[in-house]
Amino acid sequence: MPEIRRLPESLVNRIAAGEVVERPAAALKELVENAIDSGARRIAVQLVDGGLARIEVTDDGCGMSPAEMALSLERHATSKLPDEAIEMVATLGFRGEALPSIASVARFTLESRPQGGEQGWRRVVDHGALVEDGPAALPPGTRVRVEQLFHKVPARRKFLRTARSEYAACKDVVHRLAMARPDVGFTLDHGDRRILSLQPGESVATRVAGIIARELANNGVAIELERPTAAGPMRLTGIAGLPTYNRGVADHQYLFVNGRPVKDRLLTGAVRGAYSDMLARDRHAVLALFLTLPPEEVDVNVHPAKTEVRFRDGQAVRGFIVSGLRQALATGDRRSAQSPDVAAMGRWQSEPLAEPSPALRSMFEGRDWSPPSTGHLASPRPEWRGAQGETLAVPMGRAEQAEELSPQAAEYPLGIARGQVANTYIVAEAADGLVLVDQHAAHERLVLERLRAAGGEDAVKRSQALLLPDVVEMEETACDRLEDAADKLAALGLVIERFGPGAMLVRAVPQALGKSNPEALLRDIDDDLAKHGEALLLGEKLDLVLATMACHGSVRAGRTLSVAEMNALLREMERTPRSGQCNHGRPTWVKLSMGDVEKLFGRH
Incomplete structure (x- = not known):
């Protein structure tokens, strides 16, 4: 048997680096977290070639003394665990591996000056070897520079991605940490470009x-x-x-x-x-x-x-x-997130009137466009009279007298119905704009919420006993998970019991899932149990069942609605939760403000 020996410190650090620093973004994450833990109010990040050539993080935090800088480069040395209660850690970094691990696979420059200190200090470690240790001029805070990452570890460097990909990962790290601390200001520079500038104290x-x-x-x-x-x-x-x-x-x-x-x-x-x-x-x-x-x-x-x-x-x-x-x-969620699409709005434009064709010009030349004599009864069907005296009927469009907006219309966010387009879209006039409603998408959501409000979920959860219980063969560990969750599943209408080491017996299923495949249902639930530890997927499946029922029970596109039906739909949308989107995430309505309408006609 080979002799057991201790690994060299340099190799230990490189192994730790493999766990902590697999790419520039990982090193950047550790450095920015240290800056945040130092109490910094402003953090500046500079990248060159996506972090492959250089990463630099500067903060105005508490800073470190020369002795603390030396200790910070030793493994498992940290100021963030005042005692051994690791479960009570409240800082971002605490393992004490990041700095020595990074310094073992890169040229690492650490400069720091404590708040109130008169002089700063610089410590440079090149791939694990100390090469410089002396005074430095810098304002209070800390500056860390990482260069030539994995330069002497070619086996690791060849697995890095392109500079563009590494930059995207670094940018994501800064974004996430900046979101977590809106009280801290952040700047991000990539090469000569300022990518991000966030002020401290934002909401x-x-x-x-x-x-x-x-x-x-x-x-x-x-x-x-x-x-x-x-x-x-x-x-x-x-x-x-x-x-x-x-x-x-x-x-x-x-x-x-x-x-x-x-x-x-x-x-x-x-x-x-x-x-x-x-x-x-x-x-x-x-x-x-x-x-x-x-x-x-x-x-x-x-x-x-x-x-x-x-x-x-x-x-x-x-x-x-x-x-x-x-x-x-x-x-x-009664709001719709979809404003009118910019490209679609761009198609609303004033078209220049084209020169009429010769055939069209000859058709209308010589016509008598004068109004009928007031001494005669107005014809119920207006006429055009041509040069030769022939009579042509005027093309007619069916229209109804528009009603004045009622006083309570201002209380209706979706307005009053004015008509229907393509037997699919309701056109409504609101106090502040024009509203278009997708009647099928809207009614689909209304039916789903109505089912829920009427106890639809409870109805779905009621069990339907199987005439012959189904035996579902599964792995023993899967059966163990399902058996532990059997009581909770029974409350949802799925009644199961253990049937030997590697099988489950399905005695009843939720009523709305009566035609489903019990074996597929159990396997899906087990997948969810394995992932989350609790029976969750069945409830989500019941939601999908309700959504399917709502889709089939809703007003379809292509159906003609009366004005009363359209207004009733609008009023119910205003009362119903989640009516701003259908069951598939699409908007049920969009609004064109009166300002946008006026812009279409050049009245702004």
């Missing part, structure tokens, strides 16, 4: 909208919720985009736990569940959520880069996020 909504998209401020709802727990309050804040304001990828979902940016499957699953009946499967919500809970209720030390967390009660956290998001959206 969360302003900071988030400034980073994600300016229009999110008008197309999102603020979230401010709190729930008591045995260990302390659990709070959820942030901003969530309306379902109609969505993206094709989930890259615009920013999640934070106790101020720490995370990419956690439980949290992303909770977001997906909250928007489940408001977004199509290939669309994703845009949001930034900040979850705050007692430190002992979350383990942030499960991943070297601290991007993943583990909750003591994951089901409670998921339920809090799902219910919190739905509650927030119910207060603002």
Whole structure:
């Protein structure tokens, strides 16, 4: 048997670097987190070639003395754990591995001057070897420079991506940390270009909208919720985009736990569940959520880069996020996030009148356009008289006298119905503009909410006993998970029991799922159990069933509606939660303001 020996310190640091610093963005994350933990009010980040050539982070934090600088470059040395209670950590960095790990695979320059100190100090480590240690001139704070990352580790460097890809990852890191701390100012420079400039002291909504998209401020709802727990309050804040304001990828979902940016499957699953009946499967919500809970209720030390967390009660956290998001959206989702498309609006233009064709000119030449004599009864069918005396009927359009807006019309955000276009879109006049409503999309949402309000969910959850129980063969571990959740599944209408080591017996299913495949249903639920630890997917499946029922029971496109029916639809939309979008995340209505209408006619 080979002899067991201790690894050299340089090799230990390189192994640690493989866990903590796999690319420039990871090194940048550790440096910016240290700057935040130092109490900095302003942090400046400079990148060259996406961080491949140089990363520089400058802050105005507390700074370090020469002795503290030397200690910070030793493994597992940190100022962020005052005692051994690692579960009570409240800072972003605490493992004490980042600086020595980075210094072992790059040329690392650390310069710092304590607040109130008269002189700064510089310490340079080149791929693990100390090459400079002496005084330096700089203002109070700390400046860290990382150059030639993995220059002497070619096996690692060849796995790095292009400068453009590495820059995108670095930019995402700065965005997430800047969102987490709106009280801190950030600047980001890439080469000679200023990419980002954020002032300290901004509100969360302003900071988030400034980073994600300016229009999110008008197309999102603020979230401010709190729930008591045995260990302390659990709070959820942030901003969530309306379902109609969505993206094709989930890259615009920013999640934070106790101020720490995370990419956690439980949290992303909770977001997906909250928007489940408001977004199509290939669309994703845009949001930034900040979850705050007692430190002992979350383990942030499960991943070297601290991007993943583990909750003591994951089901409670998921339920809090799902219910919190739905509650927030119910207060603002009667709005539609979709303003008229810019390209579509560009097609509304004043077309120049074309010169009439010779055939058209000959048709109208010599016509008598004078009004009929007042001494005769007006003809019920106006006529054109040609030069030869022939009579042609005027093309007629059917119209009704427009009614004056009633005094209560100002109280109707969606206005009064004026007509229907293509038997699909309702045209309404509101006090402040023109409203177009997709009748099928709107009624589909109304029917779904009506089913829920009438106890539709309870009706769906009622069990339907199977004439012959189904035996579903599964892996033993899957059967164990389902057996543990059997009581909760029974409350939802799915009655199952263990049938040997590797099989489950399905005795009843929810009534609305009576025609579904019990085996596929159990396997889907087990997948969700394996991912989240609780039976969650069945409830989401019931929502999908209700959504399908609503779609089939709604007013279809192509159906002619009376004015009374159109107004009734508008009034119900104004009363119904989530009426701003259909069950697939598309808008149910758009509004063209009177100012935009006047611009179309050059009256502004």
